[in-house]
Amino acid sequence: MEARRQDCAKLSLAKRRARARKRSDGAVMFVVVTTLGLLAVMGAYALSSTTEDIRASSNYRRSVQAQNTTEMAAVATADYVTFANADNIVNARMLNPSTDLSASENNCLSAQKNQAGVRGTIRAKSCVRITSNELKKNWGDREVFTAQSFGDGDLRGDVIIELTNPTQAPPPPGYDINLRLKFAMVSVSTYGIIQINGVSTPAQPYNGDSMQVGRGRFIIGPLNQ
Numbered sequence: 001m002e003a004r005r006q007d008c009a010k011l012s013l014a015k016r017r018a019r020a021r022k023r024s025d026g027a028v029m030f031v032v033v034t035t036l037g038l039l040a041v042m043g044a045y046a047l048s049s050t051t052e053d054i055r056a057s058s059n060y061r062r063s064v065q066a067q068n069t070t071e072m073a074a075v076a077t078a079d080y081v082t083f084a085n086a087d088n089i090v091n092a093r094m095l096n097p098s099t100d101l102s103a104s105e106n107n108c109l110s111a112q113k114n115q116a117g118v119r120g121t122i123r124a125k126s127c128v129r130i131t132s133n134e135l136k137k138n139w140g141d142r143e144v145f146t147a148q149s150f151g152d153g154d155l156r157g158d159v160i161i162e163l164t165n166p167t168q169a170p171p172p173p174g175y176d177i178n179l180r181l182k183f184a185m186v187s188v189s190t191y192g193i194i195q196i197n198g199v200s201t202p203a204q205p206y207n208g209d210s211m212q213v214g215r216g217r218f219i220i221g222p223l224n225q
Helices: 002-080 088-095 131-140
Strands: 128-133 153-170 182-196 210-223
Touching: 002 131, 002 153, 002 182, 002 210, 088 128, 088 153, 088 182, 088 210, 128 131, 131 153, 153 210
Parallel strands: none
Antiparallel strands: 128 153, 153 182, 182 210
16 A cells, blocks of 8 residues: 555656646746847847957058058158259249149149139149159159058058148258258148058948048258249
8 A cells, every 4th residue: 555655646746747847838948049049149249249340450450551651651752852843843833833623733632722713822722742653753663552562451552742831931950041042841741541452442341441641841942932
């Protein structure tokens, strides 16, 4: 009799456990679905964070390269402008700006266009634009940038240099004032541009252009008048 009672107790306990498992099936399924959903959300967040990190790193790299390009353009300006062409730059090109709307001097970013309907003095409209092609000619047909200038990859660079706002300047240190040499001080604006494959691209997750601008005052000369 005792063994039979124990068997009945075990059977009753097993039935209760079976009923409990049946009642908890929905709860187990809910926990599984919730866990899978949480893992999916965490995976999407991790992927989004990685994408943002890659994008930020790419933007930072282009920004740094554009800044270096801008600084290089300032050094290139000091090399381009010499005593041999300073008078032509100031008196022929800056103080007599071209009225040709297609001329590079009329498309400056840092000066007014020399148009009849645009108010302003000649000095406000005076601008000399130096492009990478002019630098190339001045450097014996050597390229301003090579395929490795910005490392391995598809980044390409370009520079724009603009000379504006000429004013009379005293002789720099080292020149005898008794020689009565004339000099001019001009504003030099340098634009360093970094692009993907050297072309402007539409807004894409990993595409974009970077431009850095630098500005300074240079004394150039001597001038003939």
